[in-house]
Amino acid sequence: xxxxxxxxxxxxxxxxxxxxxxxxxxxxxxxxxxxxxxxxxxxxxxxxxxxxxxxxxxxxxxxxxxxxxxxxxxxxxxxxxxxxxxxxxxxxxxxxxxxxxxxxxxxxxxxxxxxxxxxxxxxxxxxxxxxxxxxxxxxxxxxxxxxxxxxxxxxxxxxxxxxxxxxxxxxxxxxxxxxxxxxxxxxxxxxxxxxxxxxxxxxxxxxxxxxxxxxxxxxxxxxxxxxxxxxxxxxxxxxxxxxxxxxxxxxxxxxxxxxxxxxxxxxxxxxxxxxxxxxxxxxxxxxxxxxxxxxxxxxxxxxxxxxxxxxxxxxxxxxxxxxxxxxxxxxxxxxxxxxxxxxxxxxxxxxxxxxxxxxxxxxxxxxxxxxxxxxxxxxxxxxxxxxxxxxxxxxxxxxxxxxxxxxxxxxxxxxxxxxxxxxxxxxxxxxxxxxxxxxxxxxxxxxxxxxxxxxxxxxxxxxxxxxxxx
Amino acid sequence: xxxxxxxxxxxxxxxxxxxxxxxxxxxxxxxxxxxxxxxxxxxxxxxxxxxxxxxxxxxxxxxxxxxxxxxxxxxxxxxxxxxxxxxxxxxxxxxxxxxxxxxxxxxxxxxxxxxxxxxxxxxxxxxxxxxxxxxxxxxxxxxxxxxxxxxxxxxxxxxxxxxxxxxxxxxxxxxxxxxxxxxxxxxxxxxxxxxxxxxxxxxxxxxxxxxxxxxxxxxxxxxxxxxxxxxxxxxxxxxxxxxxxxxxxxxxxxxxxxxxxxxxxxxxxxxxxxxxxxxxxxxxxxxxxxxxxxxxxxxxxxxxxxxxxxxxxxxx
Numbered sequence: 134x135x136x137x138x139x140x141x142x143x144x145x146x147x148x149x150x151x152x153x154x155x156x157x158x159x160x161x162x163x164x165x166x167x168x169x170x171x172x173x174x175x176x177x178x179x180x181x182x183x184x185x186x187x188x189x190x191x192x193x194x195x196x197x198x199x200x201x202x203x204x205x206x207x208x209x210x211x212x213x214x215x216x217x218x219x220x221x222x223x224x225x226x227x228x229x230x231x232x233x234x235x236x237x238x239x240x241x242x243x244x245x246x247x248x249x250x251x252x253x254x255x256x257x258x259x260x261x262x263x264x265x266x267x268x269x270x271x272x273x274x275x276x277x278x279x280x281x282x283x284x285x286x287x288x289x290x291x292x293x294x295x296x297x298x299x300x301x302x303x304x305x306x307x308x309x310x311x312x313x314x315x316x317x318x319x320x321x322x323x324x325x326x327x328x329x330x331x332x333x334x335x336x337x338x339x340x341x342x343x344x345x346x347x348x349x350x351x352x353x354x355x356x357x358x359x360x361x362x363x364x365x366x367x368x369x370x371x372x373x374x375x376x377x378x379x380x381x382x383x384x385x386x387x388x389x390x391x392x393x394x395x396x397x398x399x400x401x402x403x404x405x406x407x408x409x410x411x412x413x414x415x416x417x418x419x420x421x422x423x424x425x426x427x428x429x430x431x432x433x434x435x436x437x438x439x440x441x442x443x444x445x446x447x448x449x450x451x452x453x454x455x456x457x458x459x460x461x462x463x464x465x466x467x468x469x470x471x472x473x474x475x476x477x478x479x480x481x482x483x484x485x486x487x488x489x490x491x492x493x494x495x496x497x498x499x500x501x502x503x504x505x506x507x508x509x510x511x512x513x514x515x516x517x518x519x520x521x522x523x524x525x526x527x528x529x530x531x532x533x534x535x536x537x538x539x540x541x542x543x544x545x546x547x548x549x550x551x552x553x554x555x556x557x558x559x560x561x562x563x564x565x566x567x568x569x570x571x572x573x574x575x576x577x578x579x580x581x582x583x584x585x586x587x588x589x590x591x592x593x594x595x596x597x598x599x600x601x602x603x
Numbered sequence: 604x605x606x607x608x609x610x611x612x613x614x615x616x617x618x619x620x621x622x623x624x625x626x627x628x629x630x631x632x633x634x635x636x637x638x639x640x641x642x643x644x645x646x647x648x649x650x651x652x653x654x655x656x657x658x659x660x661x662x663x664x665x666x667x668x669x670x671x672x673x674x675x676x677x678x679x680x681x682x683x684x685x686x687x688x689x690x691x692x693x694x695x696x697x698x699x700x701x702x703x704x705x706x707x708x709x710x711x712x713x714x715x716x717x718x719x720x721x722x723x724x725x726x727x728x729x730x731x732x733x734x735x736x737x738x739x740x741x742x743x744x745x746x747x748x749x750x751x752x753x754x755x756x757x758x759x760x761x762x763x764x765x766x767x768x769x770x771x772x773x774x775x776x777x778x779x780x781x782x783x784x785x786x787x788x789x790x791x792x793x794x795x796x797x798x799x800x801x802x803x804x805x806x807x808x809x810x811x812x813x814x815x816x817x818x819x820x821x822x823x824x825x826x827x828x829x830x831x832x833x834x835x836x837x838x839x840x841x842x843x844x845x846x847x848x849x850x851x852x853x854x855x856x857x858x859x860x861x862x863x864x865x866x867x868x869x870x871x872x873x874x875x876x877x878x879x880x881x882x883x884x885x886x887x888x889x890x891x892x893x894x895x896x897x898x899x900x901x902x903x904x905x906x907x908x909x910x911x912x913x914x915x916x917x918x919x
Contacts, residue, residue, distance in 0.1 A: 180711075361699075391917075393857075
């Protein structure tokens with residue numbers, strides 16, 4: 134593995150976007166640092182920015198570790214990322230409309246039919262239905278890693294309901310509150326338009342039957358869900374109701390919520406629950422979370438569901454390989470952001486390569502998430518590698534493999550002082566009548582030394598992400 | 604407003620008020636435990652517990668009414684749904700669910716109470732003075748109440764919160780009085796004697812109203828004066844008439860806001876009229892216990908109406 138790129142330095146010099154931060158850290162005593170860290174934690178707890186973990190014992194309200202050292206992009210770096218992200222979001226939505234319609238990309242032989250139509254995430258109940266404005270995925274979270282000054286790769290796409298945007302917004306609040314002078318000294322582009330853009334995006338996809346100002350709601354599985362804080366945070370910022378399944382019911386051609394003044398029609402549902410729990414009549418009959426009859430109203434254009442049921446087929450890890458092909462096919466453009474080279478164990482040539490080089494590769498389950506069920510070859514013992522080899526052989530179609538990328542690192546406050554830790558980036562692209570992206574995203578950092586896994590369930594933390602103005 | 608949101612706000616308020624009631628009982632209970640046993644004051648403690656409907660639970664789990672047991676039961680015990688710890692946790696959980704319907708200040712007050720409660724629970728009991736526990740509860744109840752009054756939009760949410768406060772408070776006052784009267788009644792011979800006086804004082808103390816009573820009435824304590832103060836005097840913040848008038852007021856505001864009157868409002872107005880037309884004499888003629896039982900029943904009916912009309916969402 135090549136040594137990873139440290140975003141703060143190049144050829145032994147501090148890179149320009151980090152120059153002021155270097156001065157800042159030199160002026161910070163360990164005592165001040167400890168004090169600020171405690172202050173941040175107290176604020177997070179007081180405001181209630183926690184993720185709830187019930188049923189494991191201990192404190193149900195956990196904090197995601199927050200690192201005060203920001204991650205910085207120049208305006209030029211961001212301009213390229215932004216073009217690449219928006220391009221990808223457009224292509225993914227075009228793909229979704231296509232595969233639930235005529236399936237041109239399959240007919241053209243650019244993606245295998247089985248991969249699409251036999252995919253678990255392919256939702257047969259919405260075939261032939263085109264959601265308002267032709268948008269399936271309204272909030273696209275694209276996970277991006279960096280390996281060099283100009284080398285960015287897309288690790289995966291999240292087309293359903295990517296979470297974490299509240300950490301992007303709150304990390305910024307926290308930094309502005311604790312270190313206002315940093316924001317005077319650096320020209321940092323604001324991210325606080327996010328919620329108005331989200332509201333505008335949701336309004337713009339109101340169903341045709343909606344006349345006047347649409348009523349938007351956020352649908353949450355409830356306050357025991359680990360991301361409940363984020364759901365209520367977004368509802369509050371947008372000034373919309375946060376509803377649970379039991380608050381909604383179907384009557385005739387529309388969906389209503391139960392209010393103290395009687396039923397009120399709902400036009401747009403930003404759901405934060407999985408497809409399977411939306412409507413017990415259509416999906417899981419044992420679901421307590423869903424709204425019986427919702428899908429009928431949806432398909433007859435009485436309500437919009439964001440993201441649209443079925444959007445998940447576009448962010449499948451095996452379909453991921455074909456996203457550059459989607460960009461070429463639908464947009465007639467070359468992809469601005471590259472995929473990580475990926476071997477699909479379902480293909481015999483690829484499988485051969487993977488098995489021969491297992492110790493150097495990262496192997497993931499096609500439908501896995503959260504950093505579980507994966508093999509990081511170079512970080513595993515021989516026994517672990519062999520163990521995984523058997524799993525792959527038993528069900529090759531379930532696995533993909535990628536080279537172990539030398540993820541970039543940024544300076545991070547650790548016990549011993551400041552040290553580089555690996556990071557990734559998740560920007561949140563909004564797709565409605567227009568495509569919008571606030572300059573920033575969620576930077577996740579692997580706090581354990583040498584670790585490449587940034588998921589919060591595996592010892593990851595978050596950082597504020599700066600995009601400097603020109 | 605979502606019916607579920609209104610329901611959570613209503614219960615948030617009820618639980619905060621319940622925490623305060625528990626703290627006040629704790630103060631009185633501890634005081635009782637300091638008094639000499641031979642005068643039968645231990646029965647007082649039992650009667651106070653009976654008012655919250657938890658006397659049997661206490662006897663089963665703790666047995667003797669010594670201070671430490673009383674503290675455990677009324678402050679810390681999570682098996683006791685009316686304890687300070689249970690009530691504050693439930694209030695905060697209700698608040699967390701409807702975080703968007705609260706201002707930052709209200710949430711902050713609520714969440715701070717909960718976070719501090721967790722610290723108290725971790726502290727060694729030997730370091731926790733009883734007065735600290737009761738003062739702490741009163742202080743945080745006041746901070747939540749104050750944040751609501753100072754910062755919350757006077758919309759429907761504000762009205763549902765207040766409905767919760769007033770109903771819970773009126774109910775607690777009525778139950779406390781009822782229990783005290785019940786205990787006193789068979790010993791009619793004592794009425795007007797020193798022992799009787801102390802019993803009534805204890806009741807006033809349990810409602811944080813002993814000083815206020817003296818300011819308002821002066822002179823000898825009599826059952827009639829106390830009944831007037833706790834039932835009919837609109838100056839007393841915990842009197843039945845204050846609580847019913849408060850609930851009636853907020854129901855009228857909701858009705859006006861929604862442009863639609865309700866059965867709940869009709870019931871509250873009828874209950875207020877009943878109190879306005881009562882005097883200590885008519886109450887004692889009917890029998891205090893009968894009157895209070897009737898009141899408790901009517902309050903429960905009112906709560907059912909509020910639930911059916913606004914909180915259940917079944918209007919459709």
